Amino acid sequence: MDTEPTNLIIPKAKNFSFVDTIRCISMIGIVIEHCGVVPPNHYTSQFQNIFESCILQSFKFSTIAFFLIGGFLINHKFDEYTPFQYLRNRFKKTIGPWLFWICILIMLSVLDRFIAHARGSVMGLIGSNFFLYFYETFVHLVLISPYWFILNFLICITILLLFKKYLYNLWFGLVLALFSLFYSVNIYQGWIATTHTTAIFGFVFYLWLGVYFNEYYDKVMAIIKATSWFKIILLAVVTFCIAVGESTYLNSIGIEDAYNTLRFSNIIYSLIMFVLLLKVGSLNWLQRNLRPRETTFGIYLIHVVIIGRGLPLIFQPLKLNFLEFSVWLNTAILLFRFLVTYGVSFFLTKAIGKTKMKWMVGN
Numbered sequence: 001m002d003t004e005p006t007n008l009i010i011p012k013a014k015n016f017s018f019v020d021t022i023r024c025i026s027m028i029g030i031v032i033e034h035c036g037v038v039p040p041n042h043y044t045s046q047f048q049n050i051f052e053s054c055i056l057q058s059f060k061f062s063t064i065a066f067f068l069i070g071g072f073l074i075n076h077k078f079d080e081y082t083p084f085q086y087l088r089n090r091f092k093k094t095i096g097p098w099l100f101w102i103c104i105l106i107m108l109s110v111l112d113r114f115i116a117h118a119r120g121s122v123m124g125l126i127g128s129n130f131f132l133y134f135y136e137t138f139v140h141l142v143l144i145s146p147y148w149f150i151l152n153f154l155i156c157i158t159i160l161l162l163f164k165k166y167l168y169n170l171w172f173g174l175v176l177a178l179f180s181l182f183y184s185v186n187i188y189q190g191w192i193a194t195t196h197t198t199a200i201f202g203f204v205f206y207l208w209l210g211v212y213f214n215e216y217y218d219k220v221m222a223i224i225k226a227t228s229w230f231k232i233i234l235l236a237v238v239t240f241c242i243a244v245g246e247s248t249y250l251n252s253i254g255i256e257d258a259y260n261t262l263r264f265s266n267i268i269y270s271l272i273m274f275v276l277l278l279k280v281g282s283l284n285w286l287q288r289n290l291r292p293r294e295t296t297f298g299i300y301l302i303h304v305v306i307i308g309r310g311l312p313l314i315f316q317p318l319k320l321n322f323l324e325f326s327v328w329l330n331t332a333i334l335l336f337r338f339l340v341t342y343g344v345s346f347f348l349t350k351a352i353g354k355t356k357m358k359w360m361v362g363n
Contacts, residue, residue, distance in 0.1 A: 017282035019069055024292035026066045029059030031303050035337040037322040038330055041251040048327040053244045055331055056259050063261045064270035067203050071210020097362050098150050101301040102141050108309040146304050156204045176205035183262040194257040202262050224278050232276050239269040298349030298361025306341045
C-alpha cells in the first residue's frame with residue numbers, strides 16, 4: 001500500500017480586494033456629486049464655469065464604475081442560483097432598506113411641513129390632501145431622486161437574468177452598448193427627456209461589462225499590468241479634458257443636462273478611470289478605515305436623507321444666496337457639505353450595523 005501523502009493541487013484563490021476600494025471611491029464620488037449648491041454654468045466668467053466643470057467631472061466616473069463593479073460581483077452568483085432565487089434574495093436585501101429610508105424621508109418632509117405650518121406658513125397640498133402629497137412625494141423620490149438608481153440597478157440585473165444564456169455573447173454586449181449610445185446621442189437630439197429616469201436601459205451595458213470582465217479577469221488584468229502607468233494616466237487626463245470640453249460645449253448650446261453621465265466622452269473617461277483604479281489595486285488603509293463592504297449601501301441610502309433634510313437645518317437659517325458667491329466659495333461649501341453628509345452617513349451606518357436593526361443598511 002502506498003503510504004506516501006498525496007499532494008493535492010489547490011487552486012489559488014483570486015484576490016478581489018480591489019473591489020472594495022473601487023466601491024468606496026465610487027461612493028465618495030456619488031456623494032460629492034449630490035452635494036452641489038448651484039446649477040451648472042451660471043457664472044458670468046467663462047473661467048469659473050470651466051473650473052466648475054472640472055470639479056463636477058472629476059468624480060463623474062463614479063456611477064458607471066459602480067455598475068461595472070456591481071456586474072463583476074454578481075457574475076459567479078448567476079451560476080450559484082437560479083434567476084428566481086437570485087432575484088428573490090437581491091430584492092429581499094435591497095428593497096426593504098430602500099423602502100424604509102424612502103418612508104423616513106417622506107415622514108421628515110411631512111414633519112417639516114407641519115412645523116412650518118405651526119410657524120404660520122401655508123400647508124399647501126399636504127393640508128388639503130395628505131394621501132396625494134404622500135403619493136407624489138413617493139413617486140418623486142423613486143423616479144427623480146438618487147434612490148432611482150437602486151431600482152434601476154435591480155432592473156438591469158433582471159434584464160441580464162432574462163437573457164442569461166447570451167450573457168457571454170459579444171453580440172449581446174454590442175446590443176446593450178447601442179442602447180447606451182442611444183442616450184449619448186439623445187443628449188444632443190432630444191428625442192426623449194434626458195433625465196436619468198428615462199435612461200432605464202442606459203446602464204445595463206456597464207453591468208454586463210462587469211460580468212464579462214469577471215469571466216475574463218486574468219486576461220484583462222494581464223493587459224492592465226503590462227500597460228505602463230504613464231499611458232493609463234495620460235489617457236485619464238486626456239479623456240478628462242475631452243469630457244470637460246464636451247460639457248462646456250453642451251452648456252454653450254443651451255443643453256440643460258450638460259453633465260449627463262451617459263455623455264460619450266464621460267463613458268470613455270469612466271472606463272479609463274476604472275482601468276486606472278484596477279491598476280491602483282487595493283488601498284488597505286481606505287478599506288480598513290472606511291469599511292466599504294459594510295457601509296457602502298447604508299451610506300447611499302442615508303446620504304439622500306442627510307442632503308434632503310439634514311443640510312437645510314444648517315444652511316437655511318444662514319439665508320445664504322449661493323448664486324452670488326464665487327466658484328471658489330461654492331466649491332468650499334460643496335466640500336463642507338460632502339464632509340458632513342458622508343461623515344454622518346458613515347457613522348450612522350456603522351452604528352446601525354451594530355444593532356439588530358442592521359437590515360436597515362443592507363447588512
